[in-house]
Amino acid sequence: MRTVFSSFAGVILAKEGVSRLSTSIIRRADQEPYSREEIEDINALAGQLQNIGRLMVRVGLVSSQRLADALALNGQPIALLGYDGTIMHASPSFEQAIRGALAIKDRRMASWHPDANQKLGQAVGSATRRDTDHAAPCKPIVLPKRNSARPLIATVVPVVGHARDLFHMVAAVISVVDLNAEAPRPNVVALQQAFGLSPAEAKLAADIALGKTLLEIAAQSGVSRETLRSRLKSIFGKTATSRQSELALLLSRIPMGTPR
Structure with missing residues (x-):
């Protein structure tokens, strides 16, 4: 297979879970490969860009977390999921709502009920794929609670399109409805x-x-x-x-x- 590039130089500026902020320089086939001096200049520049990259990731994540908490104030417990399926941030109401229904270990959610756990894993896997712009919406998932007749209803929604400008490095949002909780009062x-x-x-x-x-x-x-x-x-x-x-x-x- 013929390639139109002669050489490639790239560096990871910052990462969070499996999400990465990177930059690269590619040379065409009619250009000379990088010289040792050019590689040294690129490495020196990369060090400066990494500091900026880490700041960008940190600011982006804080912005996403505050947006999630603001949405949760309207009575909807939510959590943000990364592209590796782990929880990046959970509102206090989410952590409260999932007690007895979900456990979190190493930032991953798991249901005590085998069937519900399988469906949750499938939904999270589907919603956090890189090609979620064309993925089918996830169906609501029933999450039984221990010693409770009323389960949680979870919905996993992929972050697609322009929503990615608001939820930085977030792959999906999961929200839950607690059928045992007192209904919120209309304004x-x-x-x-x-x-x-x-x-x-x-x-x-x-x-x-x-x-x-x-x-x-x-x-x-x-x-x-x-x-x-x-x-x-x-x-x-x-x-x-x-x-x-x-x-x-x-x-x-x-x-x-x-x-x-």
């Missing part, structure tokens, strides 16, 4: 602004979105059921709904938050 400020609800109506709507009945809300709030029914009727009119189940489904699309 009452968003409810007021979206539907023109009063503060009292927004609070009632948020409670209904959590699956509470009027009887439970009345007992917890000290507000009479008649007053709650009147507020609920007003909420139905403003949200164009007619049943509590329909209202709860609509409100499930509202961003979660802590304002009360």
